[in-house]
Amino acid sequence: MNRTISPTSEACTNRLTSIGDALYVIGGKWKLRVIVALLEGSKRFNEIQRSIDGISARVLSSELKELELNGFVTRIVHTGTPIVVEYQITEYADTLSGVLNSLSSWGAMHRDKLRRER
Amino acid sequence: MNRTISPTSEACTNRLTSIGDALYVIGGKWKLRVIVALLEGSKRFNEIQRSIDGISARVLSSELKELELNGFVTRIVHTGTPIVVEYQITEYADTLSGVLNSLSSWGAMHRDKLRRER
DNA sequence: CGGTATCCCACAGGATACTG
DNA sequence: CAGTATCCTGTGGGATACCG
Numbered sequence: 529m530n531r532t533i534s535p536t537s538e539a540c541t542n543r544l545t546s547i548g549d550a551l552y553v554i555g556g557k558w559k560l561r562v563i564v565a566l567l568e569g570s571k572r573f574n575e576i577q578r579s580i581d582g583i584s585a586r587v588l589s590s591e592l593k594e595l596e597l598n599g600f601v602t603r604i605v606h607t608g609t610p611i612v613v614e615y616q617i618t619e620y621a622d623t624l625s626g627v628l629n630s631l632s633s634w635g636a637m638h639r640d641k642l643r644r645e646r
Numbered sequence: 647m648n649r650t651i652s653p654t655s656e657a658c659t660n661r662l663t664s665i666g667d668a669l670y671v672i673g674g675k676w677k678l679r680v681i682v683a684l685l686e687g688s689k690r691f692n693e694i695q696r697s698i699d700g701i702s703a704r705v706l707s708s709e710l711k712e713l714e715l716n717g718f719v720t721r722i723v724h725t726g727t728p729i730v731v732e733y734q735i736t737e738y739a740d741t742l743s744g745v746l747n748s749l750s751s752w753g754a755m756h757r758d759k760l761r762r763e764r
Numbered sequence: 765c766g767g768t769a770t771c772c773c774a775c776a777g778g779a780t781a782c783t784g
Numbered sequence: 785c786a787g788t789a790t791c792c793t794g795t796g797g798g799a800t801a802c803c804g
Contacts, residue, residue: 540686543750544698547678550753555675557776560665568658573786580662587777589787611784613786623755626748632661634745635668675796691766705797707767729804731766 553598554624558583558591563600563621564628570604570616600624671716672742676701676709681718681739682746688722688734718742 554560558580565571565579577588592615595601600621606612672678676698683689683697695706710733713719718739724730 536686540682540697542754543682543746544679546750546753546757547682547746548753549757550749551675551678553756555673557669557673560669561662564658564661564665567661568654579658582778584778585787586779586789590777610785624752627745627752628661628665630744630748631668632664634742635664635666636660637741638671639664639667700798702798703767704769704799708797728765 550627554627556591558587559595559600560624560628560631562588562591562595563617563624564632566601566615566617566621567628570614572612572614576615668745672745676705677713677718678742678746678749680706680709680713681735681742682750684719684733684735684739685746688732690730690732694733 554563561580561583562576565576568579571579573585573588573592576592577583577585580588583591592601592603596603599618602616602618604614604616606614672681679698679701680694683694686697689697691703691706691710694710695701695703698706701709710719710721714721717736720734720736722732722734724732
């Protein structure tokens with residue numbers, strides 16, 4: 529590697545594209561929240577909806593489909609009476625624990641800071 | 647604390663609101679990218695725009711204003727000829743390093759996984 | 765260079781109603 | 785319960801032009 533060329537700029541570009549890649553799949557208002565809700569344990573559609581404040585059925589439905597497509601969530605249909613549909617996070621979703629932890633602890637810290645300020 | 651009540655559910659709710667709080671200020675398509683671009687060092691408006699692929703002047707301008715309002719970025723005007731405006735991240739923005747690191751390393755990991763799969 | 769002003773539209777996502 | 789269908793609005797954000 530040529531050390532006369534600043535590695536900082538390259539590292540920055542890499543971070544930029546990596547963060548872009550991450551946001552592409554887990555960005556948006558709801559994806560991470562759905563995952564967090566399911567980390568607590570498998571849940572059914574309405575249970576998830578009740579866990580997440582403000583999400584509509586239509587949006588939750590589409591978010592779950594995308595999460596399933598990207599391998600974060602498994603949809604399990606228990607045939608029987610009544611039919612029960614259960615959503616479960618996959619092992620792959622566990623790879624997000626670092627992101628989730630840093631995000632939630634930063635969020636808590638930030639909220640406290642705002643409260644102290646005003 | 648009453649141990650007969652599951653702490654898991656409460657912890658989940660806390661994470662949910664903390665992540666909500668975090669996304670409220672650093673969510674969206676561009677905020678984190680602008681911060682990452684400036685972590686490399688202070689930059690001027692057009693330099694930032696060139697660093698971040700796809701961002702328009704109008705959007706960059708409004709993102710910078712919000713970031714300034716939230717204490718992540720400082721705007722420094724060097725009067726002179728020509729006038730030079732420089733954007734610099736604040737110390738507070740450094741508190742995001744954990745989020746940034748986990749997000750970028752997860753993004754890189756995920757991208758590699760996708761490449762291996764197809 | 766460092767923006768602002770305008771215009772515009774695609775789309776995320778809210779509300780409500782309805783179905784198997 | 786587990787969604788789908790419909791409708792609709794807000795707004796994020798692109799394109800272009802212009803200004804000090």
